[in-house]
Amino acid sequence: MIVYTPPKPAETIPVIDLGPSFSDDMEARKAVAWEIHKTARDTGFFYISNHGVPQAMMDGQLELAREFFALPLVEKQKVDAKNSTCTRGYEVPGLQTLDDGSPPDLKEGFLIGCDLDDDHPYVRDGVPNCGANQWPDQPEGFRSRYETYVGEMFRVGRHLMGLIALSLDLPDDYFVEALKEPLFNSRLLRYGPQPADAAFNQIGAGAHTDWGMITILLQDSVGGLEVENAAGEWIAAPPIPGTFVINLGEMVRVLTNGLYHANMHRVLNNHSGRDRFSVPTFFDPNYFYKVGCAPTCLPKSGKPDFEETTVGGHIAEMYRKTYGLAA
Numbered sequence: 001m002i003v004y005t006p007p008k009p010a011e012t013i014p015v016i017d018l019g020p021s022f023s024d025d026m027e028a029r030k031a032v033a034w035e036i037h038k039t040a041r042d043t044g045f046f047y048i049s050n051h052g053v054p055q056a057m058m059d060g061q062l063e064l065a066r067e068f069f070a071l072p073l074v075e076k077q078k079v080d081a082k083n084s085t086c087t088r089g090y091e092v093p094g095l096q097t098l099d100d101g102s103p104p105d106l107k108e109g110f111l112i113g114c115d116l117d118d119d120h121p122y123v124r125d126g127v128p129n130c131g132a133n134q135w136p137d138q139p140e141g142f143r144s145r146y147e148t149y150v151g152e153m154f155r156v157g158r159h160l161m162g163l164i165a166l167s168l169d170l171p172d173d174y175f176v177e178a179l180k181e182p183l184f185n186s187r188l189l190r191y192g193p194q195p196a197d198a199a200f201n202q203i204g205a206g207a208h209t210d211w212g213m214i215t216i217l218l219q220d221s222v223g224g225l226e227v228e229n230a231a232g233e234w235i236a237a238p239p240i241p242g243t244f245v246i247n248l249g250e251m252v253r254v255l256t257n258g259l260y261h262a263n264m265h266r267v268l269n270n271h272s273g274r275d276r277f278s279v280p281t282f283f284d285p286n287y288f289y290k291v292g293c294a295p296t297c298l299p300k301s302g303k304p305d306f307e308e309t310t311v312g313g314h315i316a317e318m319y320r321k322t323y324g325l326a327a
């Protein structure tokens with residue numbers, strides 16, 4: 001259990017202007033990659049601005065979350081994650097425990113991932129965490145609205161992975177093949193105001209690191225996300241209009257032999273008196289992609305400190321653990 005201690009005001013999470021990274025000028029792209037390099041070695045968290053996602057789409061996605069969670073419970077339970085073989089669908093509050101040993105997270109969620117039908121070879125072969133999404137009938141247009149948003153997240157995710165490659169002195173197409181069919185999950189989240197009767201150390205989302213490569217987080221104006229910085233202090237990651245929060249996951253640690261950080265973070269909706277909505281999208285190379293140490297990050301010994309990991313296997317295992325489904 002990680003016992004809750006209050007955060008300090010944000011001091012070190014930078015806003016990186018992605019604008020110049022869309023230019024044809026390699027030097028301009030490298031300059032943005034360098035900004036990512038610096039922060040990835042420190043907090044592993046940064047905001048992005050000028051990413052090209054229209055504000056209307058960002059607002060619309062938070063509105064989609066608001067509309068879905070406002071449905072009566074019976075309606076949401078028609079797509080209950082407990083009826084899914086791969087944890088997709090509606091997640092009642094308390095379903096997941098991100099900080100092992102703490103009480104369950106107070107958040108309410110709705111999860112989607114790669115939508116594979118029963119004929120897909122992964123599903124036929126029983127590959128963990130692979131299967132179909134459950135799409136609710138309401139709110140109107142839910143599926144197409146969410147899928148359009150995910151399409152944009154793929155564009156941003158691929159672009160960021162190109163910059164991460166550049167930031168490690170790798171060719172910017174280093175991940176292109178691995179990202180042809182990305183593995184992704186995306187979740188709508190609702191955090192009610194922190195209840196006075198919550199259990200000891202029970203908060204919206206318990207302290208955790210993310211499991212994959214990168215997370216593209218859309219948050220509303222309420223606030224509550226907190227990040228453990230390089231000094232081991234908890235700092236706030238307040239909402240900044242028009243931005244996404246990007247954080248690096250455990251796969252990046254393997255990729256960089258620990259040079260880049262996958263930092264702990266958590267959510268406490270304590271001060272607003274209203275619901276907080278967020279939409280994290282977890283973006284990764286394809287299921288069977290083996291993440292190993294990048295050639296430019298190998299230590300002198302030639303032997304990396306982290307074992308090679310299969311993206312999908314690691315993530316499936318973490319789902320089982322945090323949903324209390326581990327063997």
Ligand SMILES: O=C(O)CCC(=O)C(=O)O
Pocket residue numbers: 187189205210217219225265266267278279280
């Ligand atoms: O809701 C948030 O701001 C963060 C959620 C998160 O960290 C996660 O789902 O991994």
Ligand SMILES: [Fe+2]
Pocket residue numbers: 208209210215265
């Ligand atoms: Fe997270």
